[in-house]
Amino acid sequence: MSILVGRETRLLVQGITGREGEFHARQMQAYGTDIVAGMTPGKGGQRALDGSVPVFDTVAQAVAETGANTAISFVPAPGAPDSILEDLAAGIRTIVCITEGIPALDMLRVMPLVEAAGARLIGPNCPGLTSPGRAKVGIIPPSIHRQGRVGLVSRSGTLTYEVVQAMTDAGIGQSTCVGIGGDPIVGSSFIDILGHFRDDEETEAVVLIGEIGGDAEERAAAWAAEHLAHKPMVAFIAGRTAPEGKRMGHAGAIISGGTGTAAGKVAALEAAGIRVAESPTQIPRLLQEAGVRPD
Amino acid sequence: MKLQEFHAKSLLRAAGLPVPPWSVATTPAEVRQQASDYLRDGAGRVVVKAQVLVGGRGKAGGVKLAASADEAEAVGRAILGMDIKGITVRRVLVAPAADIVSEFYLAATLDRAAQRILVMGSAEGGVEIEQVAAQRPEAIVRVHAHPLLGLFDFQARELAFALGLGGTHLRSAVALAKGLVACLLANDADLVEVNPLAIVRERAPDGTEGLALQCLDAKVTLDDSGLPRHPDLAALRDLDEEDPTDAAARAEGLSFIKLAGNIGCMVNGAGLAMTTMDLVQRAGGQPANFLDIGGGARADKVAAAMRLILADPNVQAILVNIFGGITRGDEVARGLIEARGQQSREVPMVVRIVGTNAREAAAILEAAAFETASSLDDAAEKAVAAARRATAA
Numbered sequence: 001m002s003i004l005v006g007r008e009t010r011l012l013v014q015g016i017t018g019r020e021g022e023f024h025a026r027q028m029q030a031y032g033t034d035i036v037a038g039m040t041p042g043k044g045g046q047r048a049l050d051g052s053v054p055v056f057d058t059v060a061q062a063v064a065e066t067g068a069n070t071a072i073s074f075v076p077a078p079g080a081p082d083s084i085l086e087d088l089a090a091g092i093r094t095i096v097c098i099t100e101g102i103p104a105l106d107m108l109r110v111m112p113l114v115e116a117a118g119a120r121l122i123g124p125n126c127p128g129l130t131s132p133g134r135a136k137v138g139i140i141p142p143s144i145h146r147q148g149r150v151g152l153v154s155r156s157g158t159l160t161y162e163v164v165q166a167m168t169d170a171g172i173g174q175s176t177c178v179g180i181g182g183d184p185i186v187g188s189s190f191i192d193i194l195g196h197f198r199d200d201e202e203t204e205a206v207v208l209i210g211e212i213g214g215d216a217e218e219r220a221a222a223w224a225a226e227h228l229a230h231k232p233m234v235a236f237i238a239g240r241t242a243p244e245g246k247r248m249g250h251a252g253a254i255i256s257g258g259t260g261t262a263a264g265k266v267a268a269l270e271a272a273g274i275r276v277a278e279s280p281t282q283i284p285r286l287l288q289e290a291g292v293r294p295d
Numbered sequence: 296m297k298l299q300e301f302h303a304k305s306l307l308r309a310a311g312l313p314v315p316p317w318s319v320a321t322t323p324a325e326v327r328q329q330a331s332d333y334l335r336d337g338a339g340r341v342v343v344k345a346q347v348l349v350g351g352r353g354k355a356g357g358v359k360l361a362a363s364a365d366e367a368e369a370v371g372r373a374i375l376g377m378d379i380k381g382i383t384v385r386r387v388l389v390a391p392a393a394d395i396v397s398e399f400y401l402a403a404t405l406d407r408a409a410q411r412i413l414v415m416g417s418a419e420g421g422v423e424i425e426q427v428a429a430q431r432p433e434a435i436v437r438v439h440a441h442p443l444l445g446l447f448d449f450q451a452r453e454l455a456f457a458l459g460l461g462g463t464h465l466r467s468a469v470a471l472a473k474g475l476v477a478c479l480l481a482n483d484a485d486l487v488e489v490n491p492l493a494i495v496r497e498r499a500p501d502g503t504e505g506l507a508l509q510c511l512d513a514k515v516t517l518d519d520s521g522l523p524r525h526p527d528l529a530a531l532r533d534l535d536e537e538d539p540t541d542a543a544a545r546a547e548g549l550s551f552i553k554l555a556g557n558i559g560c561m562v563n564g565a566g567l568a569m570t571t572m573d574l575v576q577r578a579g580g581q582p583a584n585f586l587d588i589g590g591g592a593r594a595d596k597v598a599a600a601m602r603l604i605l606a607d608p609n610v611q612a613i614l615v616n617i618f619g620g621i622t623r624g625d626e627v628a629r630g631l632i633e634a635r636g637q638q639s640r641e642v643p644m645v646v647r648i649v650g651t652n653a654r655e656a657a658a659i660l661e662a663a664a665f666e667t668a669s670s671l672d673d674a675a676e677k678a679v680a681a682a683r684r685a686t687a688a
Contacts, residue, residue, distance in 0.1 A: 023621075077520065103483050103521035104405055108442040111410050127620070141620045141650055156566025157590075158618040161650065162671065165618075182565060183520075184407045184485070211566050214407045238569040241554075241576045242585070249550040249565025249587040251520055252407065257425040262573075279574055281672055 002131030002176045003151065003196040003203070004094060004120065005033075005070060009135045012037045012062050012092070014083045015074035016048045016055060024074065024098075024139050025049055031136040037062035059083075059090040070094040072128060072137050077101040080124060081110045088117045096137050097123035097187070104251070107185035114187060121187025125251065127157040127179035140164070140177060148173015148295045150287060151197040153190055154209035155182050155216070155250070159238060163209055163280045170284030171294030175203040182211070182250030190220035198228050205232040205292045207283060208274070210265055212239035213253040217265040225272035232290035235269045236277045237262045296517045297348045301388050302531050303513035307489070310478035312471060314510045315495075317390040319346070326371025329389040331364040337498065338391035343370045346386040347379050348536050355379045360392055382536050393511055398491035399458055400424050403440065403475045405485040405518075411439040412476055414446060416458045420491035446476040460508070464494065467508045482528060483521025488514040540603055547599040549588055556581025558682050559604035559613040559642075561597070563588050563622045571616045574671055580679035583610045590621040597630025598637065605639060612643045612682035616674055619650030626652075628659040635663075643681035647674040 011028070015021035016038030029035050029049055037056055038048045044057030056062040059071065071092045075083040080099040087095045095114075102124050114121045122129060128138015132145035144161055146168040154160040160179050167174065178193050180186050190208060197203045206228065210217035217237065224233055240262040242248050244255045255261050266276045275286045288294070298306070301319050308314045316333075320326040330341045345357030352358060357379050361367035367389070377384045398420030406413035416436045419427050427434055436457040440446040448469060455461060455468035471492065479487045489510045497507050522529040534542055544551030550565065554572070558580045562568035565587045572582035584607065588600050604610055617627050627648055635644070647668040648656040660667055666681070668674035 078524075101520045101523075103524070104485060104518050105442065105480065105483055105521065108405070108410060108412070112442070139620060144650075154566070156564065158562075158564030158620060159566030159570055161618045161620055162567060162570070165649070184405060185410055189408075209566070211569060216408070219408060236570075238566045238573065240573045241582055242569055242572070243552070243554065246552050246585075247519070248552065248569050248585055251518075253565060253569070257428075278577060279672055280570060281670055 002134055003200050004122070004176065004178070005129055005135040005137045006131050007134050009137065010034055010036045010067055010069045011137060012039055012059065012068035012071040013074070014039045014059070014071060016040060016053065017043050017046070018074055021074035022048065025053070027142065028136050031142045033135045033137060036066040037068050059086045059092065063090045063092065068092065070137060072096040072098065074098055081106040084110055084121060085113060088113060088119055093117065093119040095119060095121045095187070096126070096128045097121065098126060098128060098139060099123070100125040102183065104183065104185050107183065111185065111187065122178065123181040123187060125183040126181030126186070127160060129176060129178040131176045132174050138179065140179070144168055145177070146171070146173040146295065149175055149202055149204040150207060150292060151175045151200065151203040151205070152177040152207040152209070153193040153197070154179050155211050155252070156209055156238065159280065160209055163207060163236065163283055166281050167284050167287070172284050172287055172292060173295045175200060182252055184214065184252040190216050191223045194220060194224060194228055198231065203231065205234070205287060205290060207287070208233065208235040210235065210237045211250070211253050212242050212248065212255050212262050213250070213260040215259065218268040221268040221272035221274060224274065229273070232287070232292060233274045234277060234283055234286045234290060235274050236280055236283060237265045296519055296522065296532055298515045298517065298531055299346045299348065299533060300344065300513055301346060303515035304510070306478055306482055306515055307510055307513050310474045310481065312474045312478070312510055313467070313508060314513070315390060315393060317388050319386055320371060320389055321375070321386050323368045323372040323375060326387060326389055327364050327368035330361060330367030333389070333391045334364065339394070340392040341367055342390055342392045343367060343374055344388045345374050345377065345379060345384040346388055347382045347384055348533065349380040349382055352379055357384060385535055393493060393509060394496040396494040396496055396506060398493050399460070400427070400490045401472065401475060401492045402486065402488035402490070403479045406439065409439060412442060412479060414438045414440055414454060414472055414476060416454050416472070418458050420493065424490065440476045445480060446473045448473070463506070464508055471508060482515070483518045483525060484515050485518045486514065486516040490514070540606055544603055547596065549586065549596070549600055549603065551603055552585040553607065554582050554584050556583045557609045557611045558678050559583045559607065559610040561586050561588060561600050561604060561613065561615045563590065563592060563617050567616065567618060571614065571671070571675070574675035575614065575678060578672070578675040578679040580675070580682055583607055592622055593626050594630035594633055597627050598634040601631070601634035601638070605642065610642060611685040612645070612678050614674055614678035615644065615646040616671065617648045617650070619648065619652060622651065624648040624650060624652040624656030625659060628656040631665065632659065632663050643685060645674055645677040645681060647671070
């Protein structure tokens, strides 16, 4: 098993006729993801990806005609919150939003509706997720993976790729890799994803990649100590050298009023019995020391 | 984006909050003129406050009282041009000094974990709220506001009672708390803070005295992602207080933050950029900057990034770390060659490019005789060594 996406995923790509959407839809399809529909208002009736995917004007039409059960949105920031609401209205319950630059208040307004619908939103401002060998719903480069039994959850994009590559090079495969996004308000927290990993029999160990800002890592550490003690966990925190009061690229990566520091996060993780790597390249070794065998 | 106090006060007033009069001066003569107007209208003293975005301006001598026009002009002369944490004071706010009876703290902010708007109040105003939070967390009252409907009346009343603002101040305290949330919602702010909120003694024109709640200071931070839909607020960005490199980076669509070290970093992705800085320090060096060139950067963007890094005279070595996903390694390699051709001075460069089109990139870099590195740790160590050699030379 994998979490959230797998062979049963029937994917709708919102913004499939845009430059980014088209490029990544092609990559996802090449990976073997079952892309059943595209959606761009005003372009209904066209076909995308060399004629292989029908394009619809609305999500409701796409769902009715193709049975799409998962959506990924490449819609630009001004329209992205609405694209999520349209998914909810059409009954889609697994939604990935790649879009960067959505105002925090928009997400604050969308989230109660996501929760009320019982849906799972990943992102925004995230690289999406990949269950190696089964489905890729996002923009993580496909070549870096190896199918295996370690789950990975991260607030970052390219840093995630770095860690996955290091794991793959060491022969340690992944069950599912999830980028939850670098914004202050995201659909799924570390804890949400850790909960899925806890329930997934295939996932034997978990890697958590955090960064400065907020207290999501501290909360995850406390939760893991209580609920995930039976699965080994290794972490990495980016931003040990980041100055206070400056947004480090990600909207959510900011130390303010002394909270959100890397040191505080490392201490919280270690207090929960989670080993924290000093460099991404140490992660495979720490996993092996925690009992994970290369595949 | 942080706003200057006088801009923040304008937003509070637009939201209907009680802010006493103020004006802005850029010369000692203007300070004198404005002060004498307030003194003539009955103010006992005026306060002159440096308008800078860095904290601790009071301790730095940037906030002073004056009892006469002469004194106000002298104070204005002392503060204007003053250096506060590297920022030159170009403007001061002039206002009648309030007759303060008691001080409070009130703020609305984004609660990331709860995904709600958090309203925080404390009867211990006028001091740093972080200090109160650390020493007496029970002294802070917290209420969550609805993201669509704002703060409800009963919540505002509960907050007011908890702060001891029942009785005659209840009505205005409720309006204030609700107005603070409305101000945050209307402007896509992620912080609207009033510290101190004060009960002040006011004298009416007929000579009778009364007490009123007033916002004596204001701090507003805007959500950068919300700025595209508030062009009027985006225009308030204070370029005088920014490192010129930061503004140049923004114009190029690059995310750049200048730091104190001597190893320039060019990376794609914010998390990896922070990690690269961390590994430079772990290898015994100090990063000169945070720089994320973003996803899908082309050769010209890479060249622009290189110019930004080299604009810092402290930079003695450059570390380029690219994990190609959307970004193509060969594009970056070509950009580096272009940048090296235009480079104003010789600085050793260590390049690591992996991921998409890494093989093509390696061939380009090898032909151009760049020093390359295979792993992240290796790249950081080589860059630190290169900087040491450059320092020694």
